[in-house]
Amino acid sequence: MPRARATSPRECPRCRGTVRPSAASKRESRKSSPTCAVSTPPPASPKTEEAMLDVQLLRADLAAVAARLATRGFALDTATFEALERERKDIQVRTQDLQARRNSLSKQIGQAKARGENAEALLAEVSGTGDETKRLEAELANVQAKLADFLLELPNLPQQSVPLGKSEHDNLEVRRWGAPRTFGFAPCDHVEIGERLGGLDFAKASKLSGARFALMRGGVAGLHRALAQFMLDTHTREHGYTECYTPYLVNAATLTGTGQLPKFAGDLFHVTKGEYAEDEEAGHKYYLIPTAEVSLTNLVRDEILAPERLPLRLTAHTPCFRSEAGSYGKDTRGMIRQHQFDKVELVQIVRPEDSHAALEELTGHAEAILRRLELPYRVLALCTGDIGFGSAKTYDLEVWLPGQNAYREISSCSNCEAFQARRMQARMRNAQGKTELVHTLNGSGLAVGRTLVAVLENYQRADGAVDVPEVLRPYMGGVGELRPA
């Protein structure tokens, strides 16, 4: 690495937008009806939310931002921000004054020379300022990089309808669908079922790669493929999504746009081109996508969209690669938590005023898959302490797993509002002709591996066979059951 450059990701959160003090948020009552009272959009205009984490808002009402970030367990370092801002302002004003003076004098020199006049006096006046200008410019770049780094580490602000809480235990169940089946025998978990079918082999996978990989064979592999096909077909034909095939290797700017970088580099896998060393220039480095949300959402990076093109509804079936750092010992059995798994992802790019409704809609699209597969599930509104880094509001779908006697996450649907759009500079032209950040949403529709687990466990029979769900049979050449080998 020839020169050590300050780590400044290509994107920096340049921000604009209306500044509105956030009203004190009152948590919605929890005793409300089993369906989603909590999902009612807050009365405040979406504009309020859109401005969130805009540096303008931090300048205008730092205390309010800190208070709302605190609800999700993030301690905003207000002193550091204020100090950086003070420094930035001072240096920026001085730098720009100096640049303006230099530009003006240089222009005069040009004009003088064009007229054939002597410009010595002007030259003498400007020549001494060069070093000072360079010094200030460097200083400014430095403080702005620090500020950008600071802002890139800030998580999104939760919507006011998000239940307050510290951890996953405080998530709010919004609704349930279907009833767990009662078995006339002790249900097995998918590892046992899969091995009996000769279709799941974790020993072979670990020989090839190591822990947290799976090998599927025969009918189980076919069922896995059928699930992905069924999901894609449903979303494209019935929910209005456009199917995409995307790169699985992406660059750092792309991952910064959706929020995985710089903060979560440890959760990712990366690769380099054969001849380049690990730590070569960033340009040679690729990251394996942890979800197709990354590639799909970044399609609008650095774009200004015509509003009539919105909403964009995109879907893709891709493998996802996650290092699962920090989850040692968690879900080590079976294929619940893998380094590589397939997912059909749903992404929507919408106008700011539409994103609340779009989250409900998108969550419904993911639910439709579970319903068609007749898998019992429940919907959780994640609490402030449990929502993801870039999310303003998230619903998790949890499917019933008889083998674990528990509901387990199978989809996560989030409204990121302008958070990713600001990082990506993804905008639209509004009615006033001004650029305005779009809102982005994403959700699994669904995680294919976990859906396979759910099918195996919910459709298992006492004789060790597994019934194929009705809707998948056309994808399985009419096969109605998988039998033990």
Add this chain to the structure above:
RNA sequence: GGAGAGGUGGCAGAGUGGUCGAAUGUACCUGACUCGAAAUCAGGCGUAGGCAUACGUCUACCGUGGGUUCGAAUCCCACCCUCUCCGCCA
């Protein structure tokens, strides 16, 4: 892997050191003409940011990052990307 060409505003396309943030065309917006439209004419029309209550003003941006210079789209270096031809390859 080898050889060559190129990256400028929504698009096309000028611009090889100085009133260039950028000609011209086209698209788009406004106005005039018209019953209306077309055509024509006039004007406007990039993005981000700073300062200012505001009128406004300043800064940055011509693939990216450095460098030379009073001054860089223009000169130098590195990198990225695109295209063409040859080779190899699913």
